[in-house]
Amino acid sequence: MKSRFAAIIQARYSDEQFAKEYYSRSKSGLKPYETDLVEKYLKNCKDVLVVGCGCGRETVPLVLKGFNITAIDISKEMVKQTKRLCRELKAKANVYEMDAANLNFKDNSFDAALLFNCLIDQVPSHENRKKVCNELWRVLKPNGVCIAISNNALYPGKRLCYWLEHIKEIPSFIAHWRRRDFFDRVYEDGTKVYVHLSTPFYLKRLFKKRFSILALTSTENISCPRKGITRYLAPIIAVVSLKEEA
Ligand SMILES: C[S@@+](CC[C@H](N)C(=O)[O-])C[C@H]1O[C@@H](n2cnc3c(N)ncnc32)[C@H](O)[C@@H]1O
DSSP states (O other): OOOOOHHHHHHHHOOOOHHHHHHHHHGGOHHHHHHHHHHHOTTTEEEEEEEEEEETTHHHHHHHTTOEEEEESOOOOHHHHHHHHHTTTTTEEEEEBBTTBBBBOOOOOOEEEEEEGGGGGOSSHHHHHHHHHHHHHHHEEEEEEEEEEEEBBSSTTTTHHHHHHHHHHHHHHTTTOOOOTTTEEEEEEEEEEEOOOOOOHHHHHHHHHSEEEEEEEEEETTTSSSGGGGGGGOOOEEEEEEEOOO
C-alpha cells in the first residue's frame, strides 16, 4: 500500500518510543464490548485472523480463550511486540508482518477475521479499503465471520471538533455525500496520526459488496445496543458480516 498516509501510519507504528508505551497499554486485554462480540459471533469459530494486531492486546486473550490465532500487522515493530507479549504471557500464536490489503494466506483459511480498534480507519483511500474487504472475503471460509469496529463520523460528541475543523468542507460533503475519502485527517499526538472516519452507511456499503451484513451495532454496550436511529450516532460502531456459502 503506497500513499502519503500509508507512510505516516508506518512511521507511527514503527516508532520505538511509541511501541514501548503501546506495549504496556496492550496488557489491558479485550474491551468489554469486544468480549461481547466474540462471545456472540465467534461461537463456532476456531481459526481466527487478527488484523492489525498492534502489540498483541487482542491476540493474547483470544489465544487464552482457546482460539487458533494468526495475527498480522503492517509494522515490523508491532509484530515484534506482539511476539514479545505472547512469550511473556505464554500464549502461542502465528504472528506475521503483512498488509491487510495483500494477505499471504490461502483462500478459505479462517473461520473469522477481527478488525478491532478501528483498523479500517487506518487504511487510506476507498480503493485500499475495498482491497482489504476483498482479501478478507477470500481468506475466510464459507460462513466465516468478519467483525470491523470503527470510529463513527456521525457521533456528535467528541467528533464535533472534527466536523468544526472541516467546516469549510461540509457543503461539499452534503453535495457529494458519497465521496468516501472525505474527512481523512492527520494530527499530532507525539507522532503524526492518520485516521479516516467512516459513517455507518459507508461501512455497511463497503462490506455489503462481498459479505452479507449480520449486524450494525454500537459498541459501548453490545448486550444492550442502541436501537433505531440512535445507533447511527454512537461513538463507535461495529459491522458484523458473513461470507455466505457460494
Ligand atoms: C490502532 S492500532 C490497533 C492495534 C491493536 N489492534 C490494539 O487494539 O491494540 C492499529 C494497528 O493496525 C496496524 N495497521 C495499519 N494499517 C494496516 C494494514 N494495512 N495492514 C495491517 N496492519 C495495519 C498498525 O500498524 C497498528 O498496529
